Amino acid sequence: MSESSERQRHLIIDEVRRLLAADDTADIVAFVEPLHPSDLADVLEHLEDDERLRVLELIPAPLASDSLAEMEEEEHPAELLAQMEPERIAELFEELADDDAADLIGELEPEEQERVLESVADSDELRELLEYPEDSAGGIMTRELVSVRSTANATEAIDELREHASDREDFYTVFVVDRDARLRGVVTLRDLILASPSTSITELLEDPVAVVPVDMDQEEVGRILSRYNLASIGVVDDEGRLVGRITFDDVIDVVEAETTEDILRFASVSDEEQLRGTTAGAIRSRLPWLAVNTITLSLAALVVWAYKDTIEQLAILAAVMPVIAGLGGNAGTQALAVTIRRIAIAEETAAERWSAVWKELIVGLVNGLLIGGLVALVALALPDTDPVFGGVVMIAMWGNLVVASTLGAFFPIVLERSGIDPAVASSIFVTTFTDLFGFLLLLGLASSFLL
Amino acid sequence: MSESSERQRHLIIDEVRRLLAADDTADIVAFVEPLHPSDLADVLEHLEDDERLRVLELIPAPLASDSLAEMEEEEHPAELLAQMEPERIAELFEELADDDAADLIGELEPEEQERVLESVADSDELRELLEYPEDSAGGIMTRELVSVRSTANATEAIDELREHASDREDFYTVFVVDRDARLRGVVTLRDLILASPSTSITELLEDPVAVVPVDMDQEEVGRILSRYNLASIGVVDDEGRLVGRITFDDVIDVVEAETTEDILRFASVSDEEQLRGTTAGAIRSRLPWLAVNTITLSLAALVVWAYKDTIEQLAILAAVMPVIAGLGGNAGTQALAVTIRRIAIAEETAAERWSAVWKELIVGLVNGLLIGGLVALVALALPDTDPVFGGVVMIAMWGNLVVASTLGAFFPIVLERSGIDPAVASSIFVTTFTDLFGFLLLLGLASSFLL
Structure with a gap:
């Protein structure tokens, strides 16, 4: 949305609000009527529920029904509809395309659906459309053929x-x-x-x-x-x-x-969560993945716990751990994002797809060597550290980036082959595994060569 | 891509390959001609460069030009074009829509562009189209008006x-x-x-x-x-x-x-990287962000380093660190993904947008309390731990999730207000900050209450 059109939009919303407050019915209708239904839908989304209802009851049925159809699902246009008088519902449905009508009704609870359908003239046709799953061709098609x-x-x-x-x-x-x-x-x-x-x-x-x-x-x-x-x-x-x-x-x-769904899944948010939904909805959609992650991360904690004595003797290892974990997570996420998107849009043979794993292995080898070197240099700049410590850090970092990068490609391909959406929670599993492996390498090497 | 259509596609590709190997020109043309240009483009993408060129030179100009226009940019259709004879280039351009022609030429190096344009009849019109930035309305429009x-x-x-x-x-x-x-x-x-x-x-x-x-x-x-x-x-x-x-x-x-760009940026991959591009390209696109992250994570390492003595005395803290860091990163990424997507598609006033920060604060408070409790329970199940340790872990986890969740909404909104794409590297900064804050809280509390 460019800045000037955003400003215009706000001016329109403010004016509708002012007219509603002044309660001048004729002025409201006159001001709102020339708007495109998509623009009016946008205005409605910024009003309170009772204001929305008033505008929709005042204006001509064609504009009201088109605006309802253009409103975001999250704003619950169907619930507005359900609050209207049966005659007005019938009037609006007369104007709605059948696919928009089915989408609206589909949002309601079964009893509400029944009540609304009773007001509608061609309810049999709508009932048929409602039987198709929402995300199928039948769920988005119109039966109004030409x-x-x-x-x-x-x-x-x-x-x-x-x-x-x-x-x-x-x-x-x-x-x-x-x-x-x-x-x-x-x-x-x-x-x-x-x-x-x-x-x-x-x-x-x-x-x-x-x-x-x-x-x-x-x-x-x-x-x-x-x-x-x-x-x-x-x-x-x-x-x-x-x-x-x-x-x-x-x-x-x-x-x-689908884009929203992919990005949310990738970030371990349930795709049930609505972008502008309630706080309670957001809590419910995210808590399960945080709980799963608590369990997976406990495994990483166990690895560290096993090397408790090593850390007691060499506490600097604890300072290196977040760098190993953070960079492993970062490299794994990079490989994951590229692979998930590749699976989503590139049409490839299985062999071409698997070649992504080899590519990521080499990316991990090269970037791991360079970043491992950089981290080792930083580590050696600290007081009282010896070259062997630098070597251990470098090898741990390198190995971790190789595993992170390779796994970031391997994991989603395997999920997709098994019929699971490759985006779902990939990042939790890849980052936990790289933590686990990175710590094992760092602490294992340290206990062998530094103590 | 459904499985049956994927199988069909492979059969077609295999047959074209077989015909090319058998070197039977008439058969190749007869087999390929009935294909839709989009399907032929797909076949071409799976052939070697010299095979592609042969097919494109054999078939009628309208099909060849449409297929070139439908090929993925990553497969470098423009370079195929540049390898053809000037007469064939002229013939293909005769058939191309001007926007497709400009897109193809735009992919070439300047000298190559010049060479190709010399073969083209209406090169002045193309030159004008080429002057518009690739990602502007001018860059995607056709001048062929009706x-x-x-x-x-x-x-x-x-x-x-x-x-x-x-x-x-x-x-x-x-x-x-x-x-x-x-x-x-x-x-x-x-x-x-x-x-x-x-x-x-x-x-x-x-x-x-x-x-x-x-x-x-x-x-x-x-x-x-x-x-x-x-x-x-x-x-x-x-x-x-x-x-x-x-x-x-x-x-x-x-x-x-744009979806690919958003997902890659979100995962700190340069949007220059092509999904099926070279390994060298992938290395170059990811290394800078890993280097930036090395520096930001060094700050988290410094915090841990400052509490070296605390860790020496209580090495179990090192085992809790990855759980704090991992969950903070997870909760921050969840809030980031929802907010970035919300910015991308929801049309909101500034006040509505800022309300996302409050929402995330509450999500963090609730989920932090629950997950903090869960982590504390796990920690207390370890041998030789006292209730105060459980309390410290719980408060650190809670505080970290509140900060992660709030920052995950705050950071992209501030970036967007400053005219920066909110997806760019948000996750690196949010996860580093939550690491830093989480460790400070955990180790600070531990040194005050546990030693």
């Missing part, structure tokens, strides 16, 4: 669209289906417009480069749409019948949500 | 498009400009098709919800396009003249690249 007969020519197809598709919002592609609703092909609006009027639809028809089954994971749908630069993609059932479509804007939303 | 006169009606506009826009690939919106090329508004293809034939363009014309200046950062362009669910957006110069357009597929690519 299709023409395969026997038409370009002019007839355009006429057909004028007659039947004027209530369809944003579409970019026309799907052509046979009598059994099986997808025959697609025609882009561009091709339809550019074709000479008498061209038959079958000539314009392209094999769809990809269709997605209704149960495909949304992340995979995003990858396909992005791979083939498609503005929209058809969704088919088990028998190849066209049941819905997914457009690029759904996919951009998916990419954004 | 526009109509504002005086036309729907039928005339469609005729105009048939006449002038048939060489324009993938477009979804028609831009309407005045005589000075200033953007008057946009008409979506959907509206153009659905309008009755005699409707005048001015009636269909919508104010563009957003236009972007040519120097806007690409990440910001992505945010706007995604905010308003636009398939394409106009790019204007200082005087409001339409100079190009950006489509949703460019934005999906940007989002993917």
Whole structure:
């Protein structure tokens, strides 16, 4: 968000607040009506619950429903909806696209869902959409299809669209289906417009480069749409019948949500946590991983405990420990981040993927030697230290960085092969293991060569 | 990538390899021609350099140029291009969209760029595109505009498009400009098709919800396009003249690249590093941060060094240190990840953003108390420890988690306010600071209460 647009946004929010406080209904509506639904959604997100409800009840239904659909899930637009009168709910649903309607209802508790659905006219269709898992193709598709007969020519197809598709919002592609609703092909609006009027639809028809089954994971749908630069993609059932479509804007939303999930998982935060959620939610989402980490770190503590006598005699080792642990963690996290991202986006054979482990081994060898040397120099600069101490520190640091770097690539690849998201808690296990190994090396070498 | 499509991909790659080895030119072309350019790009990425070049020289120019444009930047498609004969280069550029052409040339060294540009017909236009920074709106836009006169009606506009826009690939919106090329508004293809034939363009014309200046950062362009669910957006110069357009597929690519950048920066990897780049590149991208971290961790080592006598008398403290450091790092990273992501996507006022710090303080207080208690219990289970030792460990752990959690939110917000990417190396500084503070607390308390 650039600074000037941020300033504008705040001016708009302040003005809506002022009008709400002054309680001048006509002015509120007049001020809010020209806003784009996405901008109004943004304003609503900054108001209190009762203020939101008032604005949404005052303004025309099309703007109210679009703004609700554009609000962040974390701001619970569905709960606002559930607080409205049944007539207003019916009015808003009349205006909502079916996928947005299903997303909103899907956020509610089952009893609330039932209550809202009772107010809605086409509730059967919504109920069907609600049955698909939220993160599947079915969960993000719209059933509001745009299709023409395969026997038409370009002019007839355009006429057909004028007659039947004027209530369809944003579409970019026309799907052509046979009598059994099986997808025959697609025609882009561009091709339809550019074709000479008498061209038959079958000539314009392209094999769809990809269709997605209704149960495909949304992340995979995003990858396909992005791979083939498609503005929209058809969704088919088990028998190849066209049941819905997914457009690029759904996919951009998916990419954004998946990115958040990946970064949070990487940092050992449960992906249930909402970025602007409650404090209690944040506590619950993080505590389990901290508890797991307490147990894993206790293993590292046990290693140190085993060398208690060595440390009593040479307390400087305790000062070197955090450097070993910190740098091992850092190098491991670097290798982890590169490997996790590589797994997420690069399309590779197993051999290519495993080659990452060799690469990280060499990175660890080189960087370990250089950083080990640097740490040894720092250690030798301390008073009363002998060259053997420098050597021990250097070898421990070197070995630790080699293990950290190699493990940072190895661990997520193994997790992915086992069908586990490679980001989940990788960093806890890699950093604990490097602590453990680094201390063992440092204290083991020290007790052999320095005492 | 689902398993079955991954298997298909490998079969295709193996077959191309076999045909190349058998050296049967006609078969290679016949097998490769029906592939989608994105799929062929994928095949090329798995071949050796000389094999890639052979395939690209054999196949028709449109397929070759589209596949080059779809190859990952890391695979250096531009270098393949630079190795071709001038006539072939000219032929391929004839087929390339100008933004793809500029991206390819932009990857080359200046002398190479010059050599390639000499083979290209419209090199002046390309030179102009090349002047925009790679990550600006100008750097990702195409100048291949689709526009109509504002005086036309729907039928005339469609005729105009048939006449002038048939060489324009993938477009979804028609831009309407005045005589000075200033953007008057946009008409979506959907509206153009659905309008009755005699409707005048001015009636269909919508104010563009957003236009972007040519120097806007690409990440910001992505945010706007995604905010308003636009398939394409106009790019204007200082005087409001339409100079190009950006489509949703460019934005999906940007989002993917920026996600990689964010995750790598978060893990202290230079964003110059390519996921499948060379080992030398990986070494160079990570070494500087490891060196910085060596220095910051030396401060933590100094704290421990200052309490050398305490540790000599009570070596068990050295065993508690890695638990304190590890959990502090973990809690700090959790708060960091949530805050960095929140800054990246949530549109908030300054007050809302600062409220994250308070939230994290409370998370730290609660989780610190619980985890501190757990660690104290583990510590007390060791032989020969007294309750005061348990108390010291608990308070040190608690204080450390409070600081880690709070700092994890505070640090990136301050960085962002100062105009620095909040992800850059945040984790190095937060983990070092929590090490330092945690050790000070543990060893300070121990020397006061346990000796």
